[in-house]
Amino acid sequence: MMGTGEFALPAFLALCDSGHQVVGLFTQPDRTGRGHHSHQPHPMKEAALERNIPVFQPDNVNTQQSLDELRDLKADVFIVAAYGQILKPELLDIPPLGAFNIHGSLLPKYRGASPIQYAILHGETESGITIFKIEPKLDAGPMIRKDAIPVGPDETAGELHDRLAQLGGEVIVATVDEIESGSLEPLPQTESETVYAPRLKKTDGIIDWTRSAKQIHDHIRAFQPWPKTFTWFQHADQEPQRLLIHKTEVFDQPTPDSPGAIFSADETQVLVATGNGILNIIELQPEGKRRMAASDFMHGHALQPGDRFETPPSQQA
Numbered sequence: 001m002m003g004t005g006e007f008a009l010p011a012f013l014a015l016c017d018s019g020h021q022v023v024g025l026f027t028q029p030d031r032t033g034r035g036h037h038s039h040q041p042h043p044m045k046e047a048a049l050e051r052n053i054p055v056f057q058p059d060n061v062n063t064q065q066s067l068d069e070l071r072d073l074k075a076d077v078f079i080v081a082a083y084g085q086i087l088k089p090e091l092l093d094i095p096p097l098g099a100f101n102i103h104g105s106l107l108p109k110y111r112g113a114s115p116i117q118y119a120i121l122h123g124e125t126e127s128g129i130t131i132f133k134i135e136p137k138l139d140a141g142p143m144i145r146k147d148a149i150p151v152g153p154d155e156t157a158g159e160l161h162d163r164l165a166q167l168g169g170e171v172i173v174a175t176v177d178e179i180e181s182g183s184l185e186p187l188p189q190t191e192s193e194t195v196y197a198p199r200l201k202k203t204d205g206i207i208d209w210t211r212s213a214k215q216i217h218d219h220i221r222a223f224q225p226w227p228k229t230f231t232w233f234q235h236a237d238q239e240p241q242r243l244l245i246h247k248t249e250v251f252d253q254p255t256p257d258s259p260g261a262i263f264s265a266d267e268t269q270v271l272v273a274t275g276n277g278i279l280n281i282i283e284l285q286p287e288g289k290r291r292m293a294a295s296d297f298m299h300g301h302a303l304q305p306g307d308r309f310e311t312p313p314s315q316q317a
Helices: 009-016 043-050 064-073 115-121 157-181 213-222 294-299
Strands: 078-081 099-103 109-111 126-133 143-150 229-234 241-251 262-265 270-273 278-286 308-310
Touching (some): 009 043, 099 157, 126 157, 143 157, 213 241, 213 278, 270 294
Antiparallel strands (some): 126 143, 229 241, 229 308, 241 278
16 A cells, blocks of 8 residues: 555445455654654554554665556555655556555545545535545546435535545445455546646635635635634734634625624624625734634724725735
């Protein structure tokens, strides 16, 4: 198996506990934690070592040394999940039964590095796991199976990630059984339906208040736990204050003011106008401070005419 992190771990454990033999784990190198003196936990590596499974951690899996190590393992199939490295054709040609990826979306939608976040960002009510045979073109190989689950209206990317990781672990053993038996019926992806989900950047978290309340709500939950969404609070004649927005609620009501305007704030809700509809800000976090209820924040900033959330011109995309 090739994988790294919490998304790949359930599949790795399931394969280890199946009747199939896991002959090796290729995973990303250890990363140092804060302070540069400690290492962050590496659950997949630890699980492999506990089971006496050889672990390989190359910076580049496509080097001649890594290719030779992969050949020496004599694996029939490669299973890949959130590995974080591009696999070149010479590597993909090694396993006689092929290399297969566990992908966190219903392909061909959301090919790329951030499928879970983009599904929520686009307001999808359904997501799932697709297992496909890896080909050189990004996430474009024929699909082996697709398993769908509903997405909750307030579910965050972090929450959906954990559910999809578990689903991947549940379906991968049956998939390898089918690979072994030769009973696969691969289904080509429809290229015209392709949607890409590129890697996220922190600047993608800037909130655009001219969008609808629903779109902003989806943006906020899609970017939890990373990179998070943010805006600036303009209060009276003070300098704008940067805020992370963590949790919101959509009110499907006519917008009474210009986008970004805070028109009501009390102990129960902080209501903000958007391009279409009203957004209730439930939890936020001032820069350098703890996460808090939005109503608590507003207690220290008595609402005045002209108070609003906005994006300063220097920060606009």
